Amino acid sequence: AEDACLDVRQDGKSVDIDGDYTETLARIDANTNGIGVFGLAFYENNTDKLKVATMSGVEPTTATIASGEYPVSRPLFFYVKKAHIGVIPGLKEFAEFFISDDLAGPNGPLAQYGLVSDPELAKTQQMVADEKVMGADM
Incomplete structure (x- = not known):
């Protein structure tokens, strides 16, 4: 029964348009009852x-x-294995860059693409700096 909940309708009433927003707009425009889901x-x-x-x-x-x-x-999750820090050169620095104020903050370029800055970004930044495993004591 659970599998049935995850199936996409095959009767044409629900259509998965993978990444083609032009087609999504056209289909919504063609159907006054059409609904689209996007960022x-x-x-x-x-x-x-x-x-x-x-x-x-x-x-x-x-x-x-x-x-x-x-x-x-x-949410957008970005996973880094703690065991790889110090083994893969630049991994921690990349993670710190990805969650930096300059990139992930409210005025960073990620926000321009519709990725909303986390109000607890500073907490996440500190956890990465301290190499603390996420979820362990959040």
């Missing part, structure tokens, strides 16, 4: 063509997603 940056770049879904009256914005007020979002 915040895509919506922000197409506000003239799309009407956003609200949740309990809350619109998705960088602020409402970061605060958790808009609940339909998902």
Whole structure:
């Protein structure tokens, strides 16, 4: 029964359009009842063509997603094996760069692509600096 919950409909009513947002826009436009699911940056770049879904009256914005007020979002996880730090040259430095304020902060380039900065970014930065295993004592 669980497998049935994960299956995508095959009757044409639900279509998975992998990465082709032009086709997604065309299909939504062709069907007045059509719904599309995509990232915040895509919506922000197409506000003239799309009407956003609200949740309990809350619109998705960088602020409402970061605060958790808009609940339909998902985190991006970036995994690094602690055992590889010091073995793979530059791994820790790469992880620190990826979560730095300059890259992952609210004004960093990741935010320009719709990746909302984590309000607890400083805590994550400290855990990486201390090489603390995530989830162990969070």
